[in-house]
Amino acid sequence: xxxxxxxxxxxxxxxxxxxxxxxxxxxxxxxxxxxxxxxxxxxxxxxxxxxxxxxxxxxxxxxxxxxxxxxxxxxxxxxxxxxxxxxxxxxxxxxxxxxxxxxxxxxxxxxxxxxxxxxxxxxxxxxxxxxxxxxxxxxxxxxxxxxxxxxxxxxxxxxxxxxxxxxxxxxxxxxxxxxxxxxxxxxxxxxxxxxxxxxxxxxxxxxxxxxxxxxxxxxxxxxxxxxxxxxxxxxxxxxxxxxxxxxxxxxxxxxxxxxxxxxxxxxxxxxxxxxxxxxxxxxxxxxxxxxxxxxxxxxxxxxxxxxxxxxxxxxxxxxxxx
Amino acid sequence: xxxxxxxxxxxxxxxxxxxxxxxxxxxxxxxxxxxxxxxxxxxxxxxxxxxxxxxxxxxxxxxxxxxxxxxxxxxxxxxxxxxxxxxxxxxxxxxxxxxxxxxxxxxxxxxxxxxxxxxxxxxxxxxxxxxxxxxxxxxxxxxxxxxxxxxxxxxxxxxxxxxxxxxxxxxxxxxxxxxxxxxxxxxxxxxxxxxxxxxxxxxxxxxxxxxxxxxxxxxxxxxxxxxxxxxxxxxxxxxxxxxxxxxxxxxxxxxxxxxxxxxxxxxxxxxxxxxxxxxxxxxxx
Numbered sequence: 001x002x003x004x005x006x007x008x009x010x011x012x013x014x015x016x017x018x019x020x021x022x023x024x025x026x027x028x029x030x031x032x033x034x035x036x037x038x039x040x041x042x043x044x045x046x047x048x049x050x051x052x053x054x055x056x057x058x059x060x061x062x063x064x065x066x067x068x069x070x071x072x073x074x075x076x077x078x079x080x081x082x083x084x085x086x087x088x089x090x091x092x093x094x095x096x097x098x099x100x101x102x103x104x105x106x107x108x109x110x111x112x113x114x115x116x117x118x119x120x121x122x123x124x125x126x127x128x129x130x131x132x133x134x135x136x137x138x139x140x141x142x143x144x145x146x147x148x149x150x151x152x153x154x155x156x157x158x159x160x161x162x163x164x165x166x167x168x169x170x171x172x173x174x175x176x177x178x179x180x181x182x183x184x185x186x187x188x189x190x191x192x193x194x195x196x197x198x199x200x201x202x203x204x205x206x207x208x209x210x211x212x213x214x215x216x217x218x219x220x221x222x223x224x225x226x227x228x229x230x231x232x233x234x235x236x237x238x239x240x241x242x243x244x245x246x247x248x249x250x251x252x253x254x255x256x257x258x259x260x261x262x263x264x265x266x267x268x269x270x271x272x273x274x275x276x277x278x279x280x281x282x283x284x285x286x287x288x289x290x291x292x293x294x295x296x297x298x299x300x301x302x303x304x305x306x307x308x309x310x311x312x313x314x315x316x317x318x319x320x321x322x
Numbered sequence: 323x324x325x326x327x328x329x330x331x332x333x334x335x336x337x338x339x340x341x342x343x344x345x346x347x348x349x350x351x352x353x354x355x356x357x358x359x360x361x362x363x364x365x366x367x368x369x370x371x372x373x374x375x376x377x378x379x380x381x382x383x384x385x386x387x388x389x390x391x392x393x394x395x396x397x398x399x400x401x402x403x404x405x406x407x408x409x410x411x412x413x414x415x416x417x418x419x420x421x422x423x424x425x426x427x428x429x430x431x432x433x434x435x436x437x438x439x440x441x442x443x444x445x446x447x448x449x450x451x452x453x454x455x456x457x458x459x460x461x462x463x464x465x466x467x468x469x470x471x472x473x474x475x476x477x478x479x480x481x482x483x484x485x486x487x488x489x490x491x492x493x494x495x496x497x498x499x500x501x502x503x504x505x506x507x508x509x510x511x512x513x514x515x516x517x518x519x520x521x522x523x524x525x526x527x528x529x530x531x532x533x534x535x536x537x538x539x540x541x542x543x544x545x546x547x548x549x550x551x552x553x554x555x556x557x558x559x560x561x562x563x564x565x566x567x568x569x570x571x572x573x574x575x576x577x578x579x580x581x582x583x584x585x586x587x588x589x590x591x592x593x594x595x596x597x598x599x600x601x602x603x604x605x606x607x
Contacts, residue, residue, distance in 0.1 A: 102601050110552040114590035121587035241421055248414045282429035292422025293404055300411030
């Protein structure tokens with residue numbers, strides 16, 4: 001029953017860019033798929049496991065830089081770079097998070113933020129990867145193998161679509177698996193989970209590695225789509241926070257959360273940017289910020305909470321709001 | 323000699339970091355809310371000083387009470403309009419609200435006053451310096467540091483000695499029990515936000531003579547303040563104070579010996595290292 005809903009969403013998304021053949025709209029659907037996928041990845045460590053990460057830009061950037069460097073310096077296909085980037089991000093996340101998992105709550109969240117900032121600073125002053133100047137990915141003729149398409153956005157859309165479905169199914173698999181129950185037990189009570197014999201560090205580590213690998217994959221896609229990266233763009237706090245915002249907005253800890261959140265936030269940010277961004281006065285981000293505040297104030301349970309609440313209105317309504 | 327000069331610079335910068343972090347730790351410790359708009363409140367205070375200087379020729383030190391008052395008011399408004407509604411929200415919703423607020427304030431400033439760097443020109447202190455042996459101390463920096471330390475002391479005394487301060491402590495320990503004891507926790511929250519605003523207001527004023535004023539001016543301070551607050555232990559005022567000095571020192575020494583491009587990375591690295599030994603911050607348990 002639940003999965004049928006998910007397949008319906010997948011089907012609806014697939015027809016979108018073919019129905020509305022506007023380039024701007026297609027761009028938004030691609031960004032939507034990228035960020036919904038990122039949200040699914042982030043949800044595994046934060047939504048399921050309860051370990052708030054403010055530093056997922058680190059893995060996003062590692063994914064983007066791994067494929068870009070390999071293509072830029074050695075001409076290796078971004079597909080290989082994507083796989084290597086995911087493995088690399090999983091490895092780095094394991095090394096970095098292992099000592100951090102001793103920290104609880106906000107102490108862990110700030111540690112992830114610190115890690116991302118350190119990695120950003122290192123890339124800014126690392127000459128081999130062109131430092132703060134960033135890298136423009138050399139333009140090649142349209143080719144699936146080189147993941148570059150200039151005539152139409154549809155191929156990018158299809159790649160993003162497939163990756164998004166993979167990310168969502170990974171999240172579903174993690175949730176439905178025994179591991180998902182372990183992770184949720186850790187989220188609800190770390191001590192109780194440990195008392196029940198769950199190796200909390202090991203499962204948190206698994207969750208982090210899966211989450212960062214998914215994030216890195218979208219990093220590669222983003223780099224190939226924008227065809228330019230610099231450390232501030234891919235490692236910045238903005239990316240980390242955007243992933244956090246849209247998942248929290250949609251509904252934390254649910255597979256549907258990132259999809260709903262991204263469906264609201266991405267068109268909002270892209271359309272305000274297109275219509276109001278040209279003035280260079282920041283009106284777009286001003287409205288975007290104000291709308292986030294309004295949504296947070298009036299629907300503090302997330303949009304998914306709104307759905308759930310309208311569903312069981314009546315006797316239970318009084319109970320949930322009490 | 324050079325070493326002493328660098329250490330001194332670090333301590334001076336660190337004291338201002340401390341004051342910004344003290345404002346953040348008050349709110350964080352009391353309500354468990356991460357205020358992403360903290361640095362932006364500081365930016366507003368810097369603009370207040372700038373405009374009072376440009377339009378009315380007020381010296382930054384004369385406008386100190388005005389700018390601190392404005393940020394205190396801003397703190398109360400933020401609490402009443404936004405935070406009040408999300409303080410009991412589940413998950414990270416409060417964070418979402420403050421992040422949106424930060425975006426709004428920062429871009430509102432950009433909309434009104436453009437992203438250009440502006441400078442507060444002459445103040446009674448600008449360009450003055452003290453020479454002790456070979457060590458040079460800029461008077462604006464020294465006053466900024468001393469003012470920050472004094473302000474931290476006042477806040478700590480306020481929390482410790484006054485009745486309102488004790489109400490804040492009680493609410494931080496348990497909101498329900500504090501309410502049963504007759505504490506108006508709504509008011510306590512509003513007062514705490516005002517105090518937090520005063521901290522960044524004073525810090526922003528003291529810095530406006532030294533650093534350029536622009537919409538992103540508070541961003542790095544806000545980010546460092548998160549690390550400092552966690553390093554000192556959430557809700558711990560003196561913890562935030564010492565952690566601020568430590569981060570200032572790390573930045574100055576690291577910037578001098580390894581290169582300025584690494585100074586922020588080192589500040590974040592110190593956090594990760596210290597937390598390996600003290601998982602709840604320097605002074606937390």
